[in-house]
Amino acid sequence: MSYKITLIPGDGTGPEISQVTKRVLDATGVKIDWEVVEAGSDVAEKYGTPLPENVINSIRKNKVAIKGPITTPIGSGFRSVNVALRKELDLYACLRPCKSYIGVKSKYENINLVVIRENTEDLYAGVEFDINTDATGQIIKLSEGKIRSDSAISIKPISRFATERIVKFAFEYARKNKRKKVTAVTKANIMKFTDGLFLETAREVAKNYSDIEYEERLIDNMCMQLVQKPELYDVLVLPNLYGDIISDLCAGLIGGLGIAPGANIGEGIALFEPVHGSAPKYKGLDKVNPTAMILSGVLMLDYLGEKKAAEKLEKAVKTVIAEKKVVTYDLGGTAKTSEMADEIIRKLRVKG
Ligand code: NAD
Numbered sequence: 001m002s003y004k005i006t007l008i009p010g011d012g013t014g015p016e017i018s019q020v021t022k023r024v025l026d027a028t029g030v031k032i033d034w035e036v037v038e039a040g041s042d043v044a045e046k047y048g049t050p051l052p053e054n055v056i057n058s059i060r061k062n063k064v065a066i067k068g069p070i071t072t073p074i075g076s077g078f079r080s081v082n083v084a085l086r087k088e089l090d091l092y093a094c095l096r097p098c099k100s101y102i103g104v105k106s107k108y109e110n111i112n113l114v115v116i117r118e119n120t121e122d123l124y125a126g127v128e129f130d131i132n133t134d135a136t137g138q139i140i141k142l143s144e145g146k147i148r149s150d151s152a153i154s155i156k157p158i159s160r161f162a163t164e165r166i167v168k169f170a171f172e173y174a175r176k177n178k179r180k181k182v183t184a185v186t187k188a189n190i191m192k193f194t195d196g197l198f199l200e201t202a203r204e205v206a207k208n209y210s211d212i213e214y215e216e217r218l219i220d221n222m223c224m225q226l227v228q229k230p231e232l233y234d235v236l237v238l239p240n241l242y243g244d245i246i247s248d249l250c251a252g253l254i255g256g257l258g259i260a261p262g263a264n265i266g267e268g269i270a271l272f273e274p275v276h277g278s279a280p281k282y283k284g285l286d287k288v289n290p291t292a293m294i295l296s297g298v299l300m301l302d303y304l305g306e307k308k309a310a311e312k313l314e315k316a317v318k319t320v321i322a323e324k325k326v327v328t329y330d331l332g333g334t335a336k337t338s339e340m341a342d343e344i345i346r347k348l349r350v351k352g
Contacts, residue, residue, distance in 0.1 A: 002031035003304060006058040006065035011040030012278025013337075014068025016286060017293045020341035021066065024290075025297045027345040028309040035062060039081050040070040040278075051081045056088055065271045066300055068293060069278040079126055082273075086119045091264035091271055092162065093169045094119045095299070096247045103322040104255035104331060111253050113226075114235045116173065117243020118166040119264055122194075124240040127155035158194040158239060163201040169265075170237035171209040181213040181234040182206070185222045185242055198239055223249060251275050258289030258330040259321070261296040263303070270303050272296040286336040289328040291317060294344065316347035 009018040025032060037055045044050040050070070059065040072080040085091070094117040100110055130149035170182050184202035186195035199216065206214035217225065219242045226233065226246070230253055238246060251260035257276035264271045274292030282288050294317055301310035320326060326343035327333035335343070 002033050003064065004033045004035060004062045005300075006055075006062045007034045007036045008039050008055060008065060008067035008070075009036065010068030010070045010278060011042040012069060012071055012280040012283045013285075013288045014040065014070065014278055016284070016337050017274070017288060017290045018066075018068040020290045020338055021068075021293045021297050024294050024313070024341050024344050024348070025301070027348050028301065028306075028313050030301060030304070030306050030309045039067075041073070051084050056085070059085070059089060059269070059271060063269050064300065064304065066293075066297060067271060067273045069274060069276060071278045071280060083124055083126070085271060086264050089264075089266055089269055089271065090120065091266040091269065092118065092120050093166055093265045094243060094247075095173070095263040095265060096250070096260065096275055097299070098247075098250035098254050098260060100254050101259060101318055101321045103324050103327075104259060106253065106255035108230060108253050111230050111250075113230060113233055113250050113253075114173065114177075114179065115243060115247045115250055116166065116170040116235060116237045117247060118162060118238065118240050120240070121157045121159060121162050122240035123154055123156050124244075125155065125157050127157065129153050156191070156194050158197050160197060160201050163198045163239075164205055167202045167205040167237055170235055171205065171212055174212050174235045175209070179212070179235050181215065182209075183222075183233055183236050184214070184216050185219050185236055185238040185246070186216070187219050187242075189218060195239065202237065219246075222246065226250065226253065247275055256330055257292065258328065259291045259295065261292050261294075261299055263296065263299045265303075270300070272300040272303075286338055287329060288337055289330050290337050290341050291321070294341070312348060313344075316344050319347050320344050 009015040035058050037058045039051050039055045041050055070081045096115040098111055098113045131151045131153055132149055174182050186199050188195040188199040251257045260275040262273055262275045274296050276292055279288050298310050298314045320343045326335045326340055328335055328340050
């Protein structure tokens, strides 16, 4: 059996880690027919957009995709290819497992958390305006699309529909993966309507899962708790913005962005990608850690039902990291991206 899978190399360091991830995934023996499509700032001029239509069409058709990171210009220009892809394909659940690996320098050990972030609404909906006011502070014009006036406003949509499905996703994930607890994280004490609705809906959904413990935390307290007692937590479910921030915090707990994988999942469709961005300062240097994207590939193999290949690949990655002989700079080594990937492939070929 062969899987047709869309590969988006991305920009910045994306193409380097995508290329080696493709090699590593091929070395697992799982047959993949790759459909490579381009997106990102490097190709924006060529196509007149950083997100050409054929990229969306390819993912819609193949139903499974893996991508390298894509740069998002700050403050101006195209909003975000990443956010657009998630919205366009309704990839409503962002799954980010954070696991400690032996050999990675961190103040923490035995972290095994899963962050499940709502991917379609909240302040990421991109409903923003600039506000022009007259001398008395009265709004005289509200216009979309322009930036850099004296003040601005952002709308935070939260719906029962989207909250129900993400919290359900979190509980179903917990059940399937033998996890014990789901924690819903909000700031419902202050944002009583939006986060209040998220919390109320989470409580309703939790009632259908009496086999899994449910608890709630406020986002500020959650940050402190994760830094002080991360072992108390298991699966976290959060609205979009908090989920984004907490994902990076959890990546920090396990020793950095270089080893944090991710997946964006919708109904019968999924896009896998590392948590980290395009790290443009290292572009073309064959220097960054390919692990986060390779582990995103492990999540992809697992999603495809290729459990054995997923386990074997994760074991190979773990061994290379634990041995610390052929690892990239962020893991205390001097190996290049491609050399670390070659070492992972060598481990994959070891029998047993
Ligand atoms: P970043 O994750 O690209 O890099 C931050 C720092 O983390 C890097 O300078 C580097 O020191 C380290 N780092 C990141 N990835 C690493 C790796 N694989 N190996 C070793 N070290 C690594 O974050 P940023 O600088 O804030 O973002 C750069 C661009 O990427 C921005 O335009 C941002 O919007 C975009 N971005 C894209 C995605 C995505 O495509 N899904 C996600 C996050 C950020």
